[in-house]
Amino acid sequence: MNRREETLIPKIGVITDVRIDTPDIKTFRVVTPDGKKAFDHRPGQCAMLSVPGVGEAMFSITSSPTNEEFMEFSIKKCGCVTEWLHQAEVGQQITIRGPYGKPFPVDDEFAGKNMLFIAGGVGLAPLRSVINYCRHYRDRYGKIDIVYGSRSKDDLLDYREIIDEWMTDAGVDVHLTIDREEDGWDGHVGFVPNYVKELGFDTDKTAVLCGPPIMIKFTLDGLVSLGFDKTQIYTTLELRMKCGVGKCGRCNVGAKYVCKDGPVFRCDELDELPDEY
Amino acid sequence: MRKCSLNSLQSVFGKIASSALLYLPVDSADGRAVFSKWDDGTPLSNALNTVRSPKDFFFPQTEDLMRFKTEGKSIEVIDVREETEDFVVFGVRACDVKSFDILDRVFLAEPRDSYYASRRDHGVIVSLACTRPSETCFCSTFGIDAASPAGDVSCWKTESEMFWQANTEKGEALIKKIEELTEECSDEAVKEQQEKTARIMKKLPLAGLNTDAFGGGKTEELFDRPEWTELSEACLGCGTCTFVCPTCQCYDIKDFNTGNGVIRYRCWDSCMYSEFTKMAHGNNRLSQKERFRQRFMHKLVYYPENNDGLFSCVGCGRCLSKCPISMNIAKVMKKLGGE
């Protein structure tokens, strides 16, 4: 019996590669036991990963949908599940379900636009998926600017990919910054919001933000002062989630459920929500 | 409409129970009504309502979702779902019947919750009209008529008879089953009872409570109201209101390591709890005021906004009688609605 579908029952995923990105962030490559991608997704969507007996948690899928072989998750060590994952080895099975949430409107609102991606710390994880999607379908978008900052050089995520691929792409400008001066770093030093203002982008762009709440707040203010309209700015939220499908009530803010109506929000939509995220 | 005498009610119950599990409100040893399984002769309680709501039948306080077996690096997922046995819940009050509409819109929305759906498919709800509402009742505020409850079958109990009216296909089937024990009748006695109850409803202390100040789209007006501080001041942060509430449906999913496998189970959770929204790196609702506000905003604004204006409260009054500090949705509505 039981032919009823049930989203809460996960599939098995296998960790096939673990990349150490920074001292507290690792990127995990996950496929099904028969070596396929667990499911298709759109840029910005999330998946529920779990370790039986430890717990389940929502992570954004960092790999682009254009990657047909596997999914990647960049995970910062900060709680029970993430701590467990950080000591997991290649070959370890976990469970995976998804995809959840509303993706970035890559084929609608973003199409044909100049794109500005702004990320701080592990906030690059959800953006990497959409950045690589835009790079893959390069001709569908205008100029791409990426501003990325973190605490130090060691804390920059996907550093090799940024240097080797993104920086070498035509029409893609990458602006890196770190919070404090550091030996061996000749790039920009300073916080992301300030750097964005210094760079002073034209407002002919669609901006996508992700990072710590405080960075989002100030960057948003900065962009608005540069003349951006809030309808041009997108961000992605994170709240505690359990079900992933708008039923358990945990990620409810205003009339929205972050797991179902988000995590991607346009900033003018956020203004309509109570300040509880 | 059909009827049977109260003297033959036990044989009607017996007939129903011959093909499905039958639950009904029964007086427990300490004098409170609880839903219990009917066995030969179990008398129906005369109490107005049960302490716990009948949502337990469809959304139990805890249920196993799945099991895991782990060995080395590999995991096996074991589906523990079983199709629910057919069951009948008798004696559900009008308010609680309405609560299933509210829960349905959450659990049966895509993707359907198969655990809940299976119970909904196999459960038949037989409602029972109220004749003696309590001072804590305010179902009429939400457009519910206590004297004509919905459900698969509606029942009215008079001094000597029980009247039965099928409302759905499932209900027709149930009535068919007890056809021999009931007789076709006019609805005069029921009408008379309904009019009498309607008169009582108007006399209830909370009869004037209305929802004018609430509903979808009122977030901005209500969210920052200063009254929240005062209203939530004494809140202990316990989960009594949410757990006795027939419409509260927030849940938690947790893993339990049994020593020989892992059970992933679901249990009721409460937005009143301090750790409800706590994440590894912070909490977006730090004070009890914010948590308290969330509960009432959800019931009175957010839920109606997403569900065609339907409020997520049915006025059953359980939270009014059970809150340790007597703070409840009626007081919140009066305060914010400008008394």
Added chain:
Amino acid sequence: MQVKEYKPLIVAFCCNWCSYAGADLAGNNRLNYPAEVKIIRVPCSCRVNPMFILRAFQRGADGVILCGCHPGDCHYTSGNYFTRRRMAMLFSMLDFLGIERERTRVEWVSAAEGAKFAATMTEFAEQVAALGENKRLEDLRCKK
């Protein structure tokens, strides 16, 4: 048909300084005590939190015994005096809830009392065996 003999599972919390050494001595002297006694070493008998006792029952113990240094001999001077009061109260509460009092015990066993350790365990295991399986403080989820 051969009926498998019921062997109760006993969890013994033993303090590191006396009772664990006592258990060691019992082993060194080749004294027999039931193999179903599972020893958990704790720094001091007063390390044992009431939760430990309940957890042991949850995970399938049929009896729980707590062994520490004799009163007056605690390595930390007074730990076992606190244990004595605490466990007296806890066990009495379990008894109040109808959980058989014969399933719990506190015994003082010094490092020199290997024989006492073995005898106590044997006797306790028999006592618990007479009661049969722990049904009143069990967690059905943990049953195999």
Added chain:
Amino acid sequence: MQKITKEQLTEKAVSLLRDGTVTHVLGWSAGEFDYDITPAVFSDEASLRKSFVWNDFCGANFSKYLVSKTRGIEGKLLVFLKPCDTYSFNQLLTEHRFDREKVYAIGIPCEGMADIDKVKAICGDGISSVNCDGEKLLVQSIYEDAPISVSPSDVLAERCVNCKSKKHVAYDELMGEDGDVLDSARFDEVSRIEAMSPDERFLFWQNELSRCIRCNACRDACPACTCEVCVFNNPRSGVENKSPANNFEEQMFHIIRAFHVAGRCTDCGECSRVCPQNIPLHLLNRKFIKEMNECYGEYQAGETVGSKSPLTDYTLEDLEPGEVFDRGDINA
């Protein structure tokens, strides 16, 4: 029927607010009906006069609120304490849970509080008002033309029937007369259960505890439960759980909670008052109190500030756990 009146308390609070002795008043606020009273902090005369109430339904123990309500206020908080509340007040001071300097405590006499469930058992549902004619409670129901007269002693809450003390053990000022420590029969029910066979006891508690819905009201109302994060809420404690998944979880929660407050519980009875499922949780606490009294000498938590509870103390001659049982046999 309370000897002190709402007007007396209101005037007192108003005068203390006016002369600046206190800046806030922790009191009872009237509800929809006469019995659904909510604790509230008043900071001005107008709101006091409008909502402050004192009647036979002011059961809530305010002591625990002092932990949160004295934080972050300038000036002093006036609190009205019934005799039983003063024990919790002292116990919290013993545990350094609030700043005594921020509190102005007024002891008020209490004639026992009514239990609305008992009122409803006599008068039925549909109560529109409960008044007092000086002696009897007059209960008006929407189903009756005339009010039903009820003797307060017939509807006293269990904890008040077995009141242990009418004496205030802490206050800055006393209104009315102080009472005495009473010779209560509060341990009778514990003795009755002790006298049962283990099987009967088990069935009794299974029936009670299986009703638990783990709403945590008992814990959250308990003046002895003031941990900032309870172990049962802390994912790092290894025992976090919030569901009554089965009998074991229910038993574990209540055993551990009772044990945690053992020696600190003043027997104020809030746990049983707030339980939505009417579980007699106070019996667990009373069992511990009775046991400790008998084994380690009479001790009343909260009687004085700074006293050492039996479980943080010991003597060289304490009974062995086995002997405690044997003693129990003699009692039975």
